Amino acid sequence: MDLTYTAEEQAFRQEVRAWLEAHVPKTPLKSFDTRAGFQQHREWERSLNTGRWSAVNWPVEYGGRGVTLLQWLIFEEEYYRAGAPGRVNQNGIFLLGPTLMEFGTPEQKARYLPRMASGEEVWAQGWSEPNAGSDMAAIRATARKDGDHYVINGQKTWCSRGAFADWLFGIFRTDPNSERHHGLTFILVPLDAPGVTVRPIAQLDGETGFAEVFFDDARVPVENRLGPENQGWKVAMATAGFERGLMLRSPARYQNTARKLVEFYRAHADTADPCLRDAVARAWLNAESYTLNTYWTVSRLMSGGSIGAEASLNKIFWSELDLHMHETALALLGPRAELTRAAPDAGNIGDWLDGFLFALAGPIYAGTNEIQRNVIAERLLKLPKG
């Protein structure tokens, strides 16, 4: 056990820090759930890519830096430390990107990865349907082979960034006689194709953060298929593993929130309910626990281990941590907590309120926490199936 950084790791941190200091926009960008904000974020992705920082852990041949998982953690720490913007293309870079590298043909990798890294093509994820939420294998949207095309019909919903994104990846039923997770195929669909209609859905905060997508005889070429026909479930499960596991939620995000919470408490210490001091300490400790657990996992992975159902432990922990931190912040605000950003007395309430509303979704998306508990019980603890 050696918990000190090598000279190489330290040099990497300095390089990241210097680049971010010079390039992070001085004024915060608008929310990427608005059209204008989405555009600003796309620009930021381009800028990141110019410095070859948009996908640092990708291999060099695909535009990344091929860094170790530990360096990726360092990058993320510096990214949050610098207050850099949220990643509008995280579905692409952290979820589809690694899936393409594992299952894609050379042509597909060359076609999609560079434009993903540059933000030229922003991706939406299409798993959920109105009747296939937690029960993802209940998917009904179909893709019928017609010559060298798939003809897609049906509906996807809750597609984050779907309102403004360029492409969607999802699974569709290609074998009409199949059931459950058999007979599904992973397909990449341009959202501007004829027969595709995107209808934005307003979220709790009023912005159109997600969308539903309707397919009415939408045609996409067969080469848009990722992995073999009827094997889409396996490909999608790999993507879902990336989502629950490490990539989607690096610890720096929560360390940063915990640090802000401590500062926020200090600023309100004289008026705050004294029991909130303990809640703030707990929040700080849990953010630190999450960090340590991630480092522990990364060390294991770097020495040849793998991550499977353990990702479910992770997902529960970060989503509950995030929610508790924001609940604590709102408790500190007391009666001011209901004000929106626009209120004259709002101060920095807006950020905490936005953060709270988003945190509320954490236990739901990427597979609800109840589903994760089922996975932990059955796959890790080996309890009998229900």
Next chain:
Amino acid sequence: MEFRFTEDQLTFHASLRKALEKECTVAHLRALWATETGRSPERWAKLAELGLLGLLVPGEHGGLGMNEVDLVLLLEETGRVALPEPVIETAAVGAPLLAATKLAEEWLPKVAVGEAIVTFGHPLNPFVTDAHVADLLLLPHGDELHAVPRVQVALQHEPCSDASRRLFRVNWTPKAATRVAQGTDAQRLLAAALDRAALACAAQQLGIGQQMLDLGVRYATERQQFGKPIGSFQAVKHLLANVAVRIEFARPVVYRAAFSVAHETAARAVDVSHAKVAASEAAVLAAKTVHQVHGAMGYTWECDLHIWMKRAWALEAAWGTSAWHRARVAAAVIDGRGPAATFGYSAPGA
């Protein structure tokens, strides 16, 4: 950076685990409850032979000269089998403390071979564990630290809910001859002793929590109601899954604290408090949950579960309660500038 144990550490761990499963069964534990000392000298000798008691004793005094990172997994195992003997007091706290005093030469060789039991008093613990079998008691007095042979103290036994625990109020009179440190020296030793003990408790709590989780999973798999194993019911599954989450997230926290103690890092106190809080809360949650999963069976003396439940509660309260340790973290993080970094991460402006 490499946040994992070496092959040697894992091998040592595996062999100790095997030995303890043989030396410290539930039958052994129960058999000792009614005996006068509640302790097994044979097992103590075996622990010395296995290298556990002299692990932190420097090589020149007959020990293995290792550090807390080497020790932490082994302590976890002592928790898993609910070992009653004072390994924390003698091996994890007493040995390194004596090593820093003039008593090292006289006492450490005996500690390493299992011929001397050392126990420890601390202002946070009004009662001293295993004082009845200790050869030497390390006791604070004002800003002094004393090392007192047992023959010079009077003991009052305080029976405990955990039938394996032996706690005593110690009455004694400080003398110049027993003083081993004073002033800032004594404070430094006391602070280090507290951190080592809290770390050791945390490590045991990991083992205790894991053992209860395993018992709960086994019971939920075997016990049938409504024609099915109760573990197939989601309400039961989710209870146990919550415990698994807490234990898994306490684990690396405890291991990092071991590193901080071994290397005396600047964040040692906060890291140890974090470990004590995380591991104790996980163990106490495991106790409550697994008790629930056992139904009325868990409420009986006959069911083994209470062996670990009571130990979890006892260690939660020893060497600083979770609330005490959270307050220590709050004082550092909120009132102070806080530890500036987790590894290399530093907050802006830090």
